[in-house]
Amino acid sequence: MVNAQEWLDKEYPLNRRNEITELDISKGKVKRWDGHERTLKGNLKLEGFTNLRILNCSGHELTSLDISEYKNLRELDCSSNKLNNLAINGCSKLKKINCVSNSFLEEIDISNCLEISKIDSDLVYNYGKDKLVKLGPQITQAKEDSIRNILIIGITGNGKSTLANVLNDTTQFIERASSASVTKNFQASDIFEWQGWKYRVIDNIGFGDTNNVAEEDLLYEIGKGVHSAKEGINQVLFVFKGRFSPEHVSVFDKFKKFISESRITEFTTIVRTHFKDFRSEEKYKADLKKLTNESQELNEIINSCKSFIYVDNPPIPEVDDEDNEEEREDKEKRILINGKKRKESRERMLNHLVENCLEIYKLKEWDSIYSMVTDYVERKEEIEKSDSSTKEEELRKERSEVTKKIRGRLEIETPMFGMFGKYATEIEYTSTKLSSSSNETVLESTTGTKRNLSFSSQTETSREGGNKILKVVEEKENQSEPMEIDSPEQDFQIEVLPK
Numbered sequence: 001m002v003n004a005q006e007w008l009d010k011e012y013p014l015n016r017r018n019e020i021t022e023l024d025i026s027k028g029k030v031k032r033w034d035g036h037e038r039t040l041k042g043n044l045k046l047e048g049f050t051n052l053r054i055l056n057c058s059g060h061e062l063t064s065l066d067i068s069e070y071k072n073l074r075e076l077d078c079s080s081n082k083l084n085n086l087a088i089n090g091c092s093k094l095k096k097i098n099c100v101s102n103s104f105l106e107e108i109d110i111s112n113c114l115e116i117s118k119i120d121s122d123l124v125y126n127y128g129k130d131k132l133v134k135l136g137p138q139i140t141q142a143k144e145d146s147i148r149n150i151l152i153i154g155i156t157g158n159g160k161s162t163l164a165n166v167l168n169d170t171t172q173f174i175e176r177a178s179s180a181s182v183t184k185n186f187q188a189s190d191i192f193e194w195q196g197w198k199y200r201v202i203d204n205i206g207f208g209d210t211n212n213v214a215e216e217d218l219l220y221e222i223g224k225g226v227h228s229a230k231e232g233i234n235q236v237l238f239v240f241k242g243r244f245s246p247e248h249v250s251v252f253d254k255f256k257k258f259i260s261e262s263r264i265t266e267f268t269t270i271v272r273t274h275f276k277d278f279r280s281e282e283k284y285k286a287d288l289k290k291l292t293n294e295s296q297e298l299n300e301i302i303n304s305c306k307s308f309i310y311v312d313n314p315p316i317p318e319v320d321d322e323d324n325e326e327e328r329e330d331k332e333k334r335i336l337i338n339g340k341k342r343k344e345s346r347e348r349m350l351n352h353l354v355e356n357c358l359e360i361y362k363l364k365e366w367d368s369i370y371s372m373v374t375d376y377v378e379r380k381e382e383i384e385k386s387d388s389s390t391k392e393e394e395l396r397k398e399r400s401e402v403t404k405k406i407r408g409r410l411e412i413e414t415p416m417f418g419m420f421g422k423y424a425t426e427i428e429y430t431s432t433k434l435s436s437s438s439n440e441t442v443l444e445s446t447t448g449t450k451r452n453l454s455f456s457s458q459t460e461t462s463r464e465g466g467n468k469i470l471k472v473v474e475e476k477e478n479q480s481e482p483m484e485i486d487s488p489e490q491d492f493q494i495e496v497l498p499k
Contacts, residue, residue, distance in 0.1 A: 002030075004040035004062055017048035026077070027059030046070065057081070058098070067091065078102070079120070088113060097121070099132075108132040137263055138362040142234060147191060147198045148357040149229040154239035155251055159273040162313045163239055164203045166346050168192045173203055186221050188228035194350040197357070202228055220399060223406045227373040232362035235353055236267055238305070241274040244291055244298055252301055265304040267361045269352065271311060278310040278345065309352055311345035314338040365409040372409070376402040 007030075012020070030038040043064040044057070054075045055067065062081040067073060068090035077098040078086065084104040088094060094113045098120040099105065108123060110116060111130040119125070123132035142148065150167065152160045161173040168189040189201040202225060240248050277283040288308055292299045302308060316338055317331040376398060383394050 001039045001041045001061060004042050004044040004060065007040055008044060008046075014048045018050045020049055021051050022054040023049065023052060024054075024056045026056045029056075030060075063104075099123070106134045138232070138360075138364060138366070139263070140232075140360050140362075142358055142360050145198075146360075147200050147231055148234040148353065149200050149202060149231055150235050150237060150353065150357075151202045151204065151225075151229070151233050152237045152239060153204055155247060158239050158241045159313060160239050161203055162315070163237065163271065163273065163311070163349075164189060164201045166311075166313050166342050167201050167349060168199070169346065186225035186228060195354055197354060199350075199353065199357075200229065220403050220406070222410070223369055223373040223376075223402065226366055226369045227377070230370050232360035232366060233267065234357035234360055235269060235306075236264065237269050237271050237349075239271045239273055241272070244294070244301075249295075249297055249301065264361065266306060267359070268305045269307045269309055269356065270302065270305050271309050271349070273311055273313055275310045275312055278312045278341075278348075284310040306356055307352065309349065311348060312341050313345050314341055316342070369406055369409050372402055372405045 008025070012023075025040070027038055027040075030040065040057070040060040040062060042062065043066075044062050045064075045066040046052070046055070047069070049070065050072070052070050052073055055070075055073060056077040057065065058077045058079045058081070060081050062078070062083055064085040065078055065081075065083060066085075066087040067076070068087040071090060071092050073088075073091045073094055075096045076088065076091070076094060079098045080101040082104055083099070083102040084106070086099060086102075086105060086108050088097070089109040089112045092112055093115055095115050096118045097116065099108065100120050100122055102122070105123065107129075108121075109131050110125075119132065121132055123134050125131075126133045152164055154160045164173040164187075165171055169192065170189065172189055173187060187203045189203075191198050191200050193199070204221075204225060238252060272284075272287070275284065275287070287310070288302075292302055314334075314337075317334050319328055319331050319335075323331065379398050380395060383391055383398065388394060
C-alpha cells in the first residue's frame with residue numbers, strides 16, 4: 001500500500017493542479033508506484049485543485065479525506081474506503097456524493113452543501129443536525145456480575161404482564177385476560193437470580209393499546225423505561241397468543257421502525273403464549289412450520305429474530321370465601337395444574353435467557369436519556385419537598401422540559417421520529433394540509449383531495465436549492481405534481497412518486 005498524501009504530491013505537482021477539472025484516482029486508475037500495490041492509505045488533503053469539478057477516490061484504504069476548500073466541486077465518489085473523517089462542508093456547489101462502504105464513518109456535516117440532490121451513503125440525513133449520521137446500536141459484552149434486562153413487548157391482552165410475573169416468580173404485575181390495557185406505564189421488576197445470573201424484567205405500555213396515550217406521556221414513559229434499565233437491554237421478548245395476525249405483523253414492524261435499528265431483531269425472541277402443547281416438540285415444531293408458511297412477511301419476521309419459544313402461562317385462580325366446596329376443589333386443582341405449567345414455562349424461558357443474554361444492546365442516546373431522567377427525578381423530589389405555592393406548576397414545567405429533551409435525543413437517534421412528532425397535529429398551509437401518524441402521512445389540498453402516503457424503505461431524502469426534499473411513495477396509482485409546503489420552521493417540498 002502507498003501513503004496517499006505522498007503519492008498525490010508526487011504524481012500531481014502543485015503548479016499544474018489548477019488545470020484539472022476531473023480527477024479519477026480510484027483504485028483501478030492508480031498506477032503502481034515504486035513497486036508498491038495500487039492501494040492508497042492514510043489521510044488525504046487536496047490543495048491547489050481550484051477548478052476541480054469531479055473527484056473519484058474510491059476503492060482504497062483512506063482514513064481521512066479533506067476537500068472542504070473546493071467550492072466548485074460538483075461530484076464526489078469516495079466509496080469503499082476506511083474513512084473515519086470526511087470534510088466536505090465547504091463544497092457549497094456539491095450535487096452528488098457517494099460514500100457507501102465506509103464502516104468507520106460516523107457523521108458528515110453538509111449544512112453548507114445546499115445543492116446536494118443525490119446521496120449514496122450508509123448514513124442517514126438528520127434534520128436537526130443538518131448532517132448525515134450513522135445509526136447503530138452500542139453492542140457490548142455483558143459482564144458476569146451485571147444485571148440482565150429483559151424487555152417484554154406485544155399487543156395488549158396477549159400475556160405480557162403474565163409472562164413478567166412468571167419470569168420473576170411474583171405477582172408484581174397485574175394480570176388480566178382482556179383487551180383492556182392493564183400496564184399504563186413502564187414497570188420494572190425487582191432483581192432476581194437464576195443459575196447465578198441477575199435479571200430484571202421490564203413490562204411496557206403495550207403496542208396497539210386500546211387506550212390512547214398522549215405524546216408527552218409516551219415520551220416520559222420511554223424515558224422511565226430507559227432509566228429502569230441503565231445497563232441496556234439484553235433480550236426483547238415479543239409476546240403473542242393464538243395466530244400471528246396481521247395486527248401482530250403491523251405491531252412488530254412498527255417496533256422495528258421505532259427503534260430504527262435493524263439489529264434489534266438479533267436480540268429479539270418471539271414468545272408464543274397460551275400453547276397448551278408446549279411440552280410436545282412435535283406439536284410446537286408443526287405449529288412453527290405452519291406459521292412460517294402462512295406468508296412471506298411472517299416468515300421473514302420469524303427468521304430475522306433470535307429464537308421462537310412456546311410456553312403456556314394459564315391464570316392462577318383465587319379461592320374465595322364464598323366458594324362452595326365443589327368450586328373450591330376445582331380451583332385448588334387448577335392452582336396445582338396451572339402452577340406446574342407456569343413453573344415449566346419459567347424454566348424453559350430462563351434457560352433460554354442464560355444462553356442469549358451474553359450481549360447488551362443500547363441505542364446511542366441511551367446514556368444521555370438516562371442522565372436526563374436522573375436529573376429530572378432529583379429535581380422532582382426537591383420540588384415535592386419544598387413549600388412552594390407554585391409546586392404543581394413547577395412539576396408540570398419540569399416534566400415538559402424533560403420530555404422535550406427526550407424527544408430531541410430520539411430525533412438524533414431516529415431522524416424520522418422528529419418529523420412525525422413535529423406534524424403530529426394537523427397544520428394548515430396556503431395550498432395543502434399535512435397531518436401525520438406513526439407511519440402514514442396524509443396530504444390534503446384545499447379542495448379536499450387526500451393523498452395517502454407511506455414512509456417506507458423506499459423513502460429518499462435530498463435537498464435542492466436550500467429546500468429539504470422528502471420523496472415518498474404514493475399508495476394510490478395516480479401521480480401528482482410536486483407539492484410545496486411552507487413550514488414555519490423548515491421548507492419542505494413533498495414529491496409524490498408513483499408506487
